[in-house]
Amino acid sequence: MHIDLNSCFATVEQQARSLLRGKPLAITNRLTKNATVVAASIEAKALGVKVGMTFSDAKALAPGLIMLETDPPKYHHVYQVLVGIMRSYSPNIVMKSIDEGVINFAGTTGIINKRPLTDIGYEIKKRLKDEVGCWMRCNVGIAPNRFLAKTAAALHKPDGLDIIDHANLRQTLSRLKLTDLSGIAERNQARLNAGGIYTPLQFLDAPADVLRRHVFKSVCGEDWYQRLRGWEVDDFESSTKNVGRQFVLDDMKPTPELIHSRLAYLCETTAMKLRYKNLCARGVFVYVRYASGDYWYERKMFKSRFFTNAEVHRRATLLMNKRPRGDYEREIGVTCYALEPSSMSQVSLLDEVNREVWLTEAVDQINSQFGEFTVTYASSLDAKGVVRQKIPFGSTRYFELLLNRA
Numbered sequence: 001m002h003i004d005l006n007s008c009f010a011t012v013e014q015q016a017r018s019l020l021r022g023k024p025l026a027i028t029n030r031l032t033k034n035a036t037v038v039a040a041s042i043e044a045k046a047l048g049v050k051v052g053m054t055f056s057d058a059k060a061l062a063p064g065l066i067m068l069e070t071d072p073p074k075y076h077h078v079y080q081v082l083v084g085i086m087r088s089y090s091p092n093i094v095m096k097s098i099d100e101g102v103i104n105f106a107g108t109t110g111i112i113n114k115r116p117l118t119d120i121g122y123e124i125k126k127r128l129k130d131e132v133g134c135w136m137r138c139n140v141g142i143a144p145n146r147f148l149a150k151t152a153a154a155l156h157k158p159d160g161l162d163i164i165d166h167a168n169l170r171q172t173l174s175r176l177k178l179t180d181l182s183g184i185a186e187r188n189q190a191r192l193n194a195g196g197i198y199t200p201l202q203f204l205d206a207p208a209d210v211l212r213r214h215v216f217k218s219v220c221g222e223d224w225y226q227r228l229r230g231w232e233v234d235d236f237e238s239s240t241k242n243v244g245r246q247f248v249l250d251d252m253k254p255t256p257e258l259i260h261s262r263l264a265y266l267c268e269t270t271a272m273k274l275r276y277k278n279l280c281a282r283g284v285f286v287y288v289r290y291a292s293g294d295y296w297y298e299r300k301m302f303k304s305r306f307f308t309n310a311e312v313h314r315r316a317t318l319l320m321n322k323r324p325r326g327d328y329e330r331e332i333g334v335t336c337y338a339l340e341p342s343s344m345s346q347v348s349l350l351d352e353v354n355r356e357v358w359l360t361e362a363v364d365q366i367n368s369q370f371g372e373f374t375v376t377y378a379s380s381l382d383a384k385g386v387v388r389q390k391i392p393f394g395s396t397r398y399f400e401l402l403l404n405r406a
Helices: 008-016 042-046 055-061 072-087 117-131 146-153 169-173 186-194 200-205 208-215 220-228 256-276 309-320 351-370 378-383 399-404
Strands: 002-005 025-028 066-069 093-097 100-103 138-142 161-163 242-248 279-290 295-306 329-337
Touching (some): 002 072, 002 146, 008 042, 025 042, 117 138, 146 169, 200 220, 242 279, 256 329, 256 351, 256 378, 279 309, 309 351
Parallel strands (some): 138 161
Antiparallel strands (some): 002 138, 279 329
């Protein structure tokens, strides 16, 4: 069962503020004249407002559009309620993002599945309204695997409930386009078209060998063959490849001191992410986007592994100091890559290494007990109230950590 909260952030704001209900509403990470829509209410979507639009473009489509900044504690509360509801039906749940998740009912037949899953789906809808608020709505999709359940959940938005099974699979796919299928965007659509596949039904009927050898030219073709037929091939968790932060600068003509402050903050929070995942890194990547639109980046692999705030900051600053000057910076970012399991728990033969680890652990414990950034860099102090934490859409991997700082 795939559960997807409708226009989650905007709907949560409308639930919290009744005067916003029924009005076009957009959510952004930071209210500026160049603000970008990160979420839109159902009413705003009906007027053509889409995620990624600038506020001015969205306002042209919906003159009465209201723009609000993200409010992480509200979304955290709804996220926790949704997780609690889902876990009450099965211990095997996976949150695909902050506003959607999957319940696997395998193994719960004797306890839960004495009722039809449609009854449970409607019950979840009712519980969401009872436990969060009457304005909350969600789509529910039921199918033999995650892919088809997600497809079912997208059939009738908002507030729909649909089933895809062996009886209606072909009929359902006949009403869809290739790009309606999760995972099929322009590039994969072009691959399928090049193989003579133009509709989901043709996709379903294509032999596995054709998909593997001629369309996707990899084992992905076999996965798609199984996926479309209801077999589960997506029940795995991918490993973390990189960790980083980016920030669009809050000053149109930033000074070197301001850039240093913002970079220090980004490095500090990136290192926190590393330790939260019990990882260390060997590579650092930094970039700058300038007012002219030009883009500069630098990366370097180091012989030693690192995970502390100071070491991420030192290495990133070393690279950032190489950036071209002469134009105003608009955006900066830092990313750690070549990740490995952390060595913090291993006692070193070198006292200076142990002191660094123990100091980092002590600071983390203080910040965990008394609030993040109780002990922090002086150089990044003035960035704390400016660099707001963005709400991560694609993963809940760092969500608990990030919201502890909100």
